[in-house]
Amino acid sequence: MTDAVTPLDHAESRLAPLERAALTASWQLACAATAENQSASEQASLALHTVLADPALDADAATAAGTAETPVDRRRAEQLRLWTAANRRPRELIERIVALETEVASLHSRHRADLDGAPASANDIDEILRSSTDVGVRRAAWEASKSIGAAVDGRLRELAHLRNDAARRSGYRDHYALALALDELDEGWLYATLDRLDSELHVSHQAEKAAIDRDVRNRLGLARDEPLAPWHYSDPFFQEAPSPAYDPLADDAAPGIDIVGAARAYFNDLGDDVGAILERSDLYPRDGKDEHAFQTTLDRGDDIRVLCNVAPSLRSLETMLHELGHAVYDASIEPTLPWLLRRIAHVLTTEAVAMLHGRRARDPVFLTRYAGIAPEVAEAPLNGAITRRGLHVFVAWVQVMARFERAFYADPDRDLATHWWDLVERYQQVARPAGPRPHDWAAKVHLANAPVYYHNYLLGEVAASQLEAMLTAETGAASPAAAPRAAGALLRERFTRHGARLRWDDLVEQATGEPLTTRHLADLLTSS
Numbered sequence: 001m002t003d004a005v006t007p008l009d010h011a012e013s014r015l016a017p018l019e020r021a022a023l024t025a026s027w028q029l030a031c032a033a034t035a036e037n038q039s040a041s042e043q044a045s046l047a048l049h050t051v052l053a054d055p056a057l058d059a060d061a062a063t064a065a066g067t068a069e070t071p072v073d074r075r076r077a078e079q080l081r082l083w084t085a086a087n088r089r090p091r092e093l094i095e096r097i098v099a100l101e102t103e104v105a106s107l108h109s110r111h112r113a114d115l116d117g118a119p120a121s122a123n124d125i126d127e128i129l130r131s132s133t134d135v136g137v138r139r140a141a142w143e144a145s146k147s148i149g150a151a152v153d154g155r156l157r158e159l160a161h162l163r164n165d166a167a168r169r170s171g172y173r174d175h176y177a178l179a180l181a182l183d184e185l186d187e188g189w190l191y192a193t194l195d196r197l198d199s200e201l202h203v204s205h206q207a208e209k210a211a212i213d214r215d216v217r218n219r220l221g222l223a224r225d226e227p228l229a230p231w232h233y234s235d236p237f238f239q240e241a242p243s244p245a246y247d248p249l250a251d252d253a254a255p256g257i258d259i260v261g262a263a264r265a266y267f268n269d270l271g272d273d274v275g276a277i278l279e280r281s282d283l284y285p286r287d288g289k290d291e292h293a294f295q296t297t298l299d300r301g302d303d304i305r306v307l308c309n310v311a312p313s314l315r316s317l318e319t320m321l322h323e324l325g326h327a328v329y330d331a332s333i334e335p336t337l338p339w340l341l342r343r344i345a346h347v348l349t350t351e352a353v354a355m356l357h358g359r360r361a362r363d364p365v366f367l368t369r370y371a372g373i374a375p376e377v378a379e380a381p382l383n384g385a386i387t388r389r390g391l392h393v394f395v396a397w398v399q400v401m402a403r404f405e406r407a408f409y410a411d412p413d414r415d416l417a418t419h420w421w422d423l424v425e426r427y428q429q430v431a432r433p434a435g436p437r438p439h440d441w442a443a444k445v446h447l448a449n450a451p452v453y454y455h456n457y458l459l460g461e462v463a464a465s466q467l468e469a470m471l472t473a474e475t476g477a478a479s480p481a482a483a484p485r486a487a488g489a490l491l492r493e494r495f496t497r498h499g500a501r502l503r504w505d506d507l508v509e510q511a512t513g514e515p516l517t518t519r520h521l522a523d524l525l526t527s528s
Contacts, residue, residue, distance in 0.1 A: 270488030351460025
């Protein structure tokens with residue numbers, strides 16, 4: 001005799017094939033931004049969101065929440081409730097939102113900046129900003145990196161209005177408030193955390209920014225008192241720290257690293273075989289392919305993939321380690337969990353694992369053991385200093401993104417350009433260029449493709465520091481690369497295997513012995 005089909009079983013049977021179809025079509029669009037793939041992705045996403053908006057599915061969620069008898073089923077019911085609540089909107093609104101989201105994603109995938117009359121990829125622009133000492137060339141590359149903004153500005157504002165309309169129909173202030181609430185994050189707690197980091201790191205950040213500016217002026221041959229502009233830094237958004245004038249690891253050693261081979265060997269030693277993942281993945285750049293990097297699991301099972309645009313650089317190594325970190329998290333989730341729980345606990349928890357592994361790109365143990373770097377280069381004190389500097393820069397950048405996005409949804413029609421540069425000047429301490437800059441803010445792909453997401457990167461760094469402190473205490477090794485088998489087993493047992501069975505805050509506290517705290521990240525960034 002078989003068990004009766006429950007509302008939760010019924011919901012899972014409806015949603016699983018639709019989610020897989022939507023994720024598959026989105027993957028195909030990212031790999032090749034053709035009109036056919038754009039249409040297929042739009043239709044698959046629409047089919048999923050239409051079912052998620054079905055009142056019958058919402059009723060299933062309510063019934064399940066009221067009748068669940070076990071902790072697993074209660075959590076399963078809560079996951080379904082949160083998902084349906086986020087999609088409670090009429091079909092015509094779903095259609096317009098999905099169409100716009102797909103259109104903007106396709107625009108980003110197809111777009112190539114124009115640099116001196118020739119198309120330039122994101123890797124091309126990154127390389128110019130990393131290595132060129134010609135300020136005119138740097139400015140041209142930086143300006144080109146913003147060119148997508150004008151094409152998507154109006155679409156992004158319309159998307160914000162549509163998302164806000166959907167959120168208000170469900171009783172929320174705007175899309176920003178809805179997204180946080182349904183992601184089990186308290187807005188007051190989040191901004192208290194952002195404010196606390198701003199306060200804790202203020203002195204050390206000021207010192208790092210002053211040191212960065214001295215290094216930039218020296219490297220570019222600028223006078224000590226010459227004002228710096230955004231194109232003087234080595235990232236279009238100054239979300240990564242510039243390398244010093246001479247960085248033996250990035251400048252000389254990194255181009256010779258077998259990026260995929262080093263990452264594969266490291267994860268294999270952790271006990272995470274990534275061979276099959278890499279075979280299904282799309283790793284190298286080409287025309288028509290999304291220039292960003294991401295990881296996806298198409299079936300909440302074994303069909304795990306990463307999309308990268310590998311280049312011979314340290315940044316590509318960090319990106320590969322980061323994306324495979326996401327992948328091995330998904331691969332370690334217990335396959336016996338119900339489908340609704342066979343996913344990450346939270347975006348911040350998967351970012352924590354990805355960032356923990358991404359940090360290995362400057363880890364001397366990883367570099368000597370897996371990347372074949374000479375000890376005198378891998379063990380240089382400069383690498384630790386650059387890691388801390390990079391985290392300082394990133395914390396300031398997330399302050400900009402999180403606060404801008406809250407303002408964006410509060411009033412999509414406001415003067416966003418001025419507000420954007422106000423935040424950049426306040427938190428990143430980068431001066432705005434002269435003249436009107438109406439579309440710079442719109443060049444950031446996450447505003448369309450990953451709305452109300454960016455704070456999770458910073459919370460991920462906070463949690464990564466906490467996980468790394470736990471691993472060091474448990475294994476006695478300063479780096480997961482120094483005790484990979486033990487570190488990998490601990491991460492799987494305590495953290496990743498649980499999927500969404502636990503709330504993120506319960507998972508962090510259970511795994512590390514304390515609630516999420518900024519202390520470990522602050523200690524790392526204020527140590528000399």
